[in-house]
Amino acid sequence: NAGVTQTPKFRVLKTGQSMTLLCAQDMNHEYMYWYRQDPGMGLRLIHYSVGEGTTAKGEVPDGYNVSRLKKQNFLLGLESAAPSQTSVYFCASSYADRGLDGYTFGSGTRLTVV
Amino acid sequence: DQQVKQNSPSLSVQEGRISILNCDYTNSMFDYFLWYKKYPAEGPTFLISISSIKDKNEDGRFTVFLNKSAKHLSLHIVPSQPGDSAVYFCAASKWTARQLTFGSGTQLTVLP
Numbered sequence: 018n019a020g021v022t023q024t025p026k027f028r029v030l031k032t033g034q035s036m037t038l039l040c041a042q043d044m045n046h047e048y049m050y051w052y053r054q055d056p057g058m059g060l061r062l063i064h065y066s067v068g069e070g071t072t073a074k075g076e077v078p079d080g081y082n083v084s085r086l087k088k089q090n091f092l093l094g095l096e097s098a099a100p101s102q103t104s105v106y107f108c109a110s111s112y113a114d115r116g117l118d119g120y121t122f123g124s125g126t127r128l129t130v131v
Numbered sequence: 132d133q134q135v136k137q138n139s140p141s142l143s144v145q146e147g148r149i150s151i152l153n154c155d156y157t158n159s160m161f162d163y164f165l166w167y168k169k170y171p172a173e174g175p176t177f178l179i180s181i182s183s184i185k186d187k188n189e190d191g192r193f194t195v196f197l198n199k200s201a202k203h204l205s206l207h208i209v210p211s212q213p214g215d216s217a218v219y220f221c222a223a224s225k226w227t228a229r230q231l232t233f234g235s236g237t238q239l240t241v242l243p
Contacts, residue, residue: 021174048229050230052233057140057235058235059133059135059137059220059233059234059235059236060175060220060231060233061233062230062231062232065230067229075230076232107174107175109174111229113229117163117165117180117224117226117229117231118165118177118180119177120177120231122174122175122176123174124172124173124174125172125173125174
């Protein structure tokens with residue numbers, strides 16, 4: 018039972034480059050989330066999805082796009098990376114109809130934009 | 132404007148003693164509160180939660196207290212163990228919103 022898997026684990030990008038972070042979950046969770054973690058800021062919600070084919074903006078969505086074409090996958094895209102997007106990115110998933118205790122996080126992607 | 136605040140970035144405690152981690156929130160719509168624990172190079176893992184209809188929830192060595200009038204919650208770990216050394220995040224949500232708002236975290240170090 019893999020839970021939530023994020024790829025890649027590390028990446029260095031040059032300013033202006035694009036990339037996609039992949040999140041995959043095998044728990045049949047309806048909801049999926051992308052967070053970023055920055056020193057002194059905690060985890061901030063970027064985008065989330067309440068089901069296949071749906072996405073919504075979180076607290077800090079600018080500069081990111083997402084897609085959820087399949088229930089088990091949630092993609093986070095950076096079209097033109099900026100140094101301010103240097104962060105650790107966490108994906109999470111949860112059931113729609115159970116307690117909030119059920120958030121499961123991936124192990125994170127450390128992204129550096131130079 | 133941070134809606135969930137953890138004002139202590141770090142805390143050191145002797146093994147066997149009590150660890151108390153604090154969290155304040157400003158949004159009165161929050162009605163569910165959680166604590167997550169995070170080790171380096173891992174994602175956060177759920178530790179304990181409390182609904183706004185309660186003022187205390189206990190799970191083994193971990194107890195969470197909620198003071199709604201003060202908009203304050205705390206996590207007590209008794210007795211503290213070296214394996215408890217981690218970053219602890221407080222999180223809050225409105226139950227129907229199903230989105231967690233996190234604090235900035237507190238690094239707990241339990242000294243042997």
